[in-house]
Amino acid sequence: MSTITRTWKVNGKPIKVRAPAGRRLLDYLRDDLGLIGAKEGCGEGECGACTVLIDNEPMVSCIVPVGQLADGTEILTIEGVEKKRAGRLLQQAYLECGAVQCGFCIPGMIISSYALLPKNPKPPTQAIRPPLSGNLCRCTG
């Protein structure tokens, strides 16, 4: 398989990427960069536990081959969320509202919630449901 050489920004930091084009972004983040916050729940794009932001869009990283991401791609993972004010507030809200149980879905859930905020800073409950429906949570539903 061909190897790609790219430069991305991961959590605001420029990263030189060298990896087989077909490597899953999830594996690259977890194994090569040590960003273990994104989780694998299914590996098939169904559970949302591996969600990260790719150029501000939430994507399931288990089905994204790194070769698909061009130079200059910006990736935000849960580890980068707390560097942003909105991210910190969101994490705090998850804590205080008791949204966390086992926690396995939470990084993905927070990424999807974070992606929603710029589009809809004060979403009513009904507006939150569709964008979070790709993130399965078996603990709180």
Add this chain to the structure above:
Amino acid sequence: MNKAVSQSGRLIGQGMVRVDADGKVRGLTRYLNDIDYTGMLHGVVVRSPVARGRFKALVPDPAFDWSSVVVATAEDIPGENVVHMHDRTMPLLAEVGGELLYRGEPVAVVAAKTIELATEAAAHLRVEVEELPPLLTLQDAIAIFKKTPVKFDSMQDQDIVKGDLAKGFAAADDIIEAEYWAGHQEQLYIENQGFTVFPLADGSILCEGSLQCPYFPVHELNDPLQLPPEKIRVRQTPVGGAFGGKEEYPTMLIGYAALPALKSGKPVKITYDRHEDILFTPKRHPVWVRYKTGVKKDGTLTALECDFILDGGAYLTISDVVMFRGILHCALAYRCDNLIIRGRVARTHSFPCGAFRGFGAPQAIWGMESHIDAIAARLGKPPHTYRRQLHVRPGDVTPTGQILSKENGSTACLDLALQHAKFAQKRRQASRGKLRKGQTKYYGIGLSFFAHGAAFTGDGEAKFKAKGRMELALLDDGKPGVNIRVSSTEMGQGVHTIFTQIASDALALDPARIRFPMADTGLVPNSGPTVASRTTMVVGNVVYRASQDLKDQMESFASQRYFRGAKTVLKNSQFAAKSRRPLSFAKVARDMLTEHGPVNGFFEFKLPPDAKWDQVTFKGDSYPGYSWSANIAEVEIDPLTCELAVTRVTAVLDVGRVINPILAAGQVEGGLTQALGYAIMEKMGTGQNGLYDASRLQTYIIPTSLDTPIYDVKFVEYPYSFAPPGGKGLGELPMDGLAPAIANAVESAIGKRLRTIPITPEDLFAALHPAQGDNTP
């Protein structure tokens, strides 16, 4: 980031922020697959390709390079090839010459440096079998049960008998009989199962992974591994959901990983991917339940006869106890003097079913709560008035002869739920199969009412004697504090937080000075498995009492050491004696540790001395305490698409003392959501090939944020006073009764009762258009 509530002595009943949430929202918590185990091997399980057959040979492909691969078979099992769960029938790995009893039954374990290599090697092992005809499903087993009962193969029987059934039927004006079915349900924790086993120099093993019951493997693997309990050490990693799925099964995983680990001397990790996890781990037992009931015109239930049959799969594992809990919940909530309940566990050639939140109770309550509605309808009584008439309350006698104490909030749950949901009023809007003025969808509202027995059945807790230890120690920050040492595992339910609250109150110590390290059998006494809605009630009490013991010891030390024997009290994290300057907890703790060495508070759980139980006749006090709940579901059904939406669920619960209302409400909503899936979405059966017919998230559909209704959750508190702080068990109750409430709501919407769950749009279509398919009476 976590602002711990700083005042001590007042935490029980408060919505303290979870102690483990900070790491979880920041992505820092390391679950098993986030831990780097350099140098380990990856294990892959090789399985039976047939549902039933003679295992003739395991043939390695001679063309494959086996030099860097470890293969473990039954021949590598050091001791007797048996996993000792509730019986001694199940082998760890199937043996050549024996019979394979289910599709996917493990025959070997292959381990290699990478998972890819191990997987490839496994594919080069040919399992030779001579196929035999299997009995695959509960439907097949029930057909035999009905036609030729002597040929029905039950792995465990148990009856409950009360009064005189014949007399009861003779006194009845009417007899109502019906059957109810439910299929498999997958726990679907989002973190898949996994374990790493390290072989240590002294011949022992250290096992690290995601599980609920650290002491299970310690005792269940002694025979096959030829290791005494103290040589099997089990440590919990953070658990990404369990719901019963990580109760008995991790023992198997540890056993599988231990074989190549012991053979090679290297650590071996086995983790399943989602597909393997769904296909080859235990599910909720499918059930068939038949009720025959006699009633008088005034509604008195004069007789109840019940057959309750679970699909156990190929081996008993723990199904006996699941069935016991089932039959104990089959007729628990209503007055009836004459009854027989017969429980059976059918053997089928399918994966052994196992623990799942509720543990037999949801299956029982599904049937009973549907049937009570059916009886009410026959009597011409509204379902809520009938339940108000018939439900048990303090002073009433259960099927096993237990007299319900005052600590049962049955009536309060029922009445508050009815009132809160405006049940009677809304019921008048129910469509009953005809759209009313202004309705574009069929609307229905349904009720269920039920109890859940908290803790082990019968005298289980009396025999078990849960133990716990509160350890005075220097914490991670180098300053003194207290470690909670019990074997309860945090799996999302919040035990690390509520035990911190309980310990903080009992010790009068700042919760910031209390830690609850992950359970590790090398360090914690056996306080039992994290199951059976027993943790808050039983182990919570152990933590409370052991904390008081530690507090007493520290107070008398402080009194002697600093205050010349004057009465000394630990309060607000300080030791105070009259007219003396108080001393800080830290100072006293340091001095005590230096002068005494290890300091621990202990406690061992007991049941009240007058509790009685007969495990043979099933007579006596079947549970130490009961939690209660009433659920009300409102549904809308699209007449065109038959799509079913549950729009609102009201749940009122008596779980005794609520330790943390925010966590409790979250757990209830999550449990209700699982029950919603059980009722209308999660469809799974055993296919003709012996595999579950839904094996991926594309086909096994669980509720998402789009499916969850508006939840209205309320608690009423009737604490269990014998064991402070008085919780009665919360984990399973929310899973128990929503399915029948929904089925009852469906009946009120379309005027037809559906007796099989899940209720899918296809079922509703068939019910609404009987000409096209007639599966409802």
